[in-house]
Amino acid sequence: MDRVIRRRAAAAAVAALVLPLAAACGSSDDNGKKADSGASASASGKAPAADLTVLAAxxxxDVFKTAGDTYMKENPGTKVKFSFAGSQDLVAQVKQGAPADVLVTADTKTMDSAKSEVGPQTVIAKNRLVIVTQKGNPDHVGSLKDLANPKLSVVLAAPSVPVGNYAAQVLKKQHVTVHPKSEETDVRSVLTKVETSADAGIVYKTDAATAPGKVDTVTIPDSQNAVASYPAAAIKDSKQSAAAQAFVKWLSTPEAQSILQKAGFQQP
Known part of the structure; x- marks a missing residue:
C-alpha cells in the first residue's frame, strides 16, 4: 500500500518533466492499463509493443531524442517518452515510486543508490569534462587553475549532481579551490548560466557541443580529467518489464552506439 501511495505522489512530478518525442506518442488508456511483460511483439518483431517512459540524465x-526516434521507427507499436533531469532527482523519483520503465544516469554511484529499485546495470556510454566560457573567452581562461581567479564568476553543478561530483574530483586533484557563484541542479543549467551571465563553468564535452557559437570550450587534459560512465537499467516496478529490458539492450547495439558517438560520447 505504501508503494501505491508513493507512486501516486510521484506521478505528478514525472508528468511535468516528460517530453513526448512525437505527437503520436500516447500513454496508457484512461484506466491506466499498460502492456505487461508478456506484451505481443511489435510489427517488426524486434521488441514488445509498449508505451515506455525513460528517466534520463x-x-x-539531445542524443536520446534522436535515439528515441530511431528506436520507434525500428519498432512500430512502441512509443518512447523521456523525462530529463539531474540524475539525483531522477533516482529520487524512482525511490518515491514514480511510474517509469527505464533509468539512465550519468554515473554509477547515483545508479547504485537505486539498486533495490532497478535491475542489472549496463554502461552504455562514457563522457569527459570541459571548461566552457563566455563566447570569445574574454577572460582568457586556459586551464582549471584559472578558475580559482576570484574575479571570475564561475558556475558549477552541485556536488550531489554527477557532473558536479566529477568537477569536484578534478579540481581537488589539481589543488584548485573554486568558490562558485551558484551550484546548479543539472549540467544544462550550468551551460545556460555560462551562455547568459557567468564567466565560466565545467560541463560535459557533449553538452558544450550543443551550444556552438554560444560558448567557447577549453579542453581539460586527459591526465587531469574524469571519465563519466552512463549506466542504464530497467526499473523493477515497470509494468512493461520485457519492453524496458529490450530498450536497455538496444542502447548497446551498433546502431545506438553510432548515434551516441556521433554526439561526442565515448564507447562504454
Missing part, C-alpha cells in the same frame, strides 16, 4: 537530452 540531462546531458542525454
Amino acid at each position: 540531462a546531458s542525454l537530452t
Whole structure:
C-alpha cells in the first residue's frame, strides 16, 4: 500500500518533466492499463509493443531524442517518452515510486543508490569534462587553475549532481579551490548560466557541443580529467518489464552506439 501511495505522489512530478518525442506518442488508456511483460511483439518483431517512459540524465537530452526516434521507427507499436533531469532527482523519483520503465544516469554511484529499485546495470556510454566560457573567452581562461581567479564568476553543478561530483574530483586533484557563484541542479543549467551571465563553468564535452557559437570550450587534459560512465537499467516496478529490458539492450547495439558517438560520447 505504501508503494501505491508513493507512486501516486510521484506521478505528478514525472508528468511535468516528460517530453513526448512525437505527437503520436500516447500513454496508457484512461484506466491506466499498460502492456505487461508478456506484451505481443511489435510489427517488426524486434521488441514488445509498449508505451515506455525513460528517466534520463540531462546531458542525454539531445542524443536520446534522436535515439528515441530511431528506436520507434525500428519498432512500430512502441512509443518512447523521456523525462530529463539531474540524475539525483531522477533516482529520487524512482525511490518515491514514480511510474517509469527505464533509468539512465550519468554515473554509477547515483545508479547504485537505486539498486533495490532497478535491475542489472549496463554502461552504455562514457563522457569527459570541459571548461566552457563566455563566447570569445574574454577572460582568457586556459586551464582549471584559472578558475580559482576570484574575479571570475564561475558556475558549477552541485556536488550531489554527477557532473558536479566529477568537477569536484578534478579540481581537488589539481589543488584548485573554486568558490562558485551558484551550484546548479543539472549540467544544462550550468551551460545556460555560462551562455547568459557567468564567466565560466565545467560541463560535459557533449553538452558544450550543443551550444556552438554560444560558448567557447577549453579542453581539460586527459591526465587531469574524469571519465563519466552512463549506466542504464530497467526499473523493477515497470509494468512493461520485457519492453524496458529490450530498450536497455538496444542502447548497446551498433546502431545506438553510432548515434551516441556521433554526439561526442565515448564507447562504454
